[in-house]
Amino acid sequence: MRRGNRALLLRTLYFEQESSRQDLSRLTGLSPATVSNVVADLITDGIVIEAGAVDSDGGRPRTLLRIRESYGYVVGVDVGETRVRLELFDLAMAEQAKAEYALEPGAHEPPAVIEHILAGLGSVLADAGVDESQVLGMGVGAPGIVEQCPELLVHGQTFGWDGVPLGDRLRAGTSIPVFADNGAKTMGQAELWFGAGQGARHVVMTLIGTGVGASVITDGVTYRGASSSAGEWGHTTIAVNGRVCRCGARGCLEAYIGAGALLGRYGGGPAAGDEESALAAMLGDPTARPVLDEAVACLGAGLGDLVNLFNPERVILGGWAGLLIGRALLPEIRAAAGRNALTQPMAQVSIELGRLGPEAVALGAATLVVEDFLLRGDAPHRS
Structure with a gap:
């Protein structure tokens, strides 16, 4: 008691x-x-x-x-398609230091990612003058499915990760407690606590980048399913026998609205792997309109499915590509969702942009540690 x-x-x-x-x-x-x-x-x-x-x-x-903000510190990690980003926060979630390491396209081997995380951990602690003993934990927003077992097994099919024991590998390099979840889920928790989801109990957070995912929050709690794979929205089928997805299946939503898929149909990949600049240029190019019209239609269908399935109060568009597309085309996206959703639940939902930016994955990962601290209520003092 x-x-x-x-x-x-x-x-x-x-x-x-x-x-x-x-x-x-x-x-x-x-x-x-x-x-x-x-x-x-x-x-x-x-x-x-x-x-x-x-x-x-x-x-x-x-x-x-x-x-007391300085009672302890938390680390958030975003393992993304193009970078590994770490941020150190105090308990008020004020950023104390950050580090970032680029990843080459398609080069996501677990040893390299682990090395970047551990190097970044040392870097942010040194920059902030914080000793490892003061850190309550490190949260990681990872790609794919994260099984919540002691090893924190990651199944990132598009990364080529098959049951990678992320927890064990990180604990071999640090004594700091390690937590992990899918990146869309950590972004969803960040928006729920501090951003566009505040005040709502039923929210769907979408993450659109090179990959596509979602976090379903019901009555304030993230829904994970039997083995933590709930929310793989990008790999729901939008077209039977449709385009080939990176996961190997056909017709996945990601193959129609993911940044890589959009740029591929627009006409080639970005220079030097800079998808963000290339997508921004595409959104400003009138000749890209047919590609964008198709993307809006498919995104609207995907959002309509979420509204019909989960009856949320809010659907939030996030991820770097989701924010770019949403800022340019949000009225069209809302209209497309309305054409694909049942009238009653659609009338009760708002479709909004995330407020915390692409960095919300790392912030949300750090909240995994804070959530554990608050639930236990008896964390030992770290001097």
Whole structure:
């Protein structure tokens, strides 16, 4: 019970940012005496600090509390198609340092990616002057399916990863606890906590880059399925016997709306692997209109499927390509989704752009660590 009360108070205080003991009692339903006792323990442990006071109606000023940002640090990692990006945050999710390593197209061998992650970990800790003992954990947003077992097995078919024991390989190089999930799911959690998903309980977060994925959030919880493969939206079939996808199947949505697929139909790949610049140029080229019209139609069909299947309050377009396409074509995308969704659920959903940018994968990966810290409510102090 004590651990549960600590976790409840910590989670409430984290999302409220600052609250008085009286407010925490009202928000959690815990008695004032229980709140006072648990808060006293959290202050003694160095997790919570007093942060000033506010006037109360007709009574003594109320002392405000907040989680101490420097109690511990978290690392977020984005393993993407073209780069490995690491960011170090304090507990207020303020960035302290970052590092980035380019990946050659098609060169995603696990040893090279692991080497980049461990090198980046050392780099961000050194740049911020943070000792490894102060880090509560490292979260990784990885490609493909991430099985939530001790080894954190990654099945990234388009990367050529088949059951890569990401957790074990990283733990061989660091004592920091390791967490991992699919990149679309970590982006979805970041948008739910800090971005376009705030205030909603039923959200679908889409990630469109070279690859395509989604995170389905139901009643505030990410849906993972039996083996964590839920959300592989890019590999749902949009056309029977259609175009060949990178996964080897035919007719996948990714083969119609992924950045690589769009650029291939537009007329060749980007120079020096710079897909982002090439896609931006394509969106401004009137001759690309037939390719874009097809992409909008297919994206609308895919979004309509999500609306019909999951009845979300919000569908959020994210990923670097999703944001570029959405900024240029959002009204057309919304209209195409409306043509493919049932009238009643479509009338209740909003289709919006992500607010946190492509870096949201790393931010969301870091929240995996924060979520564990808040749920346990008893993380040992790291001096």
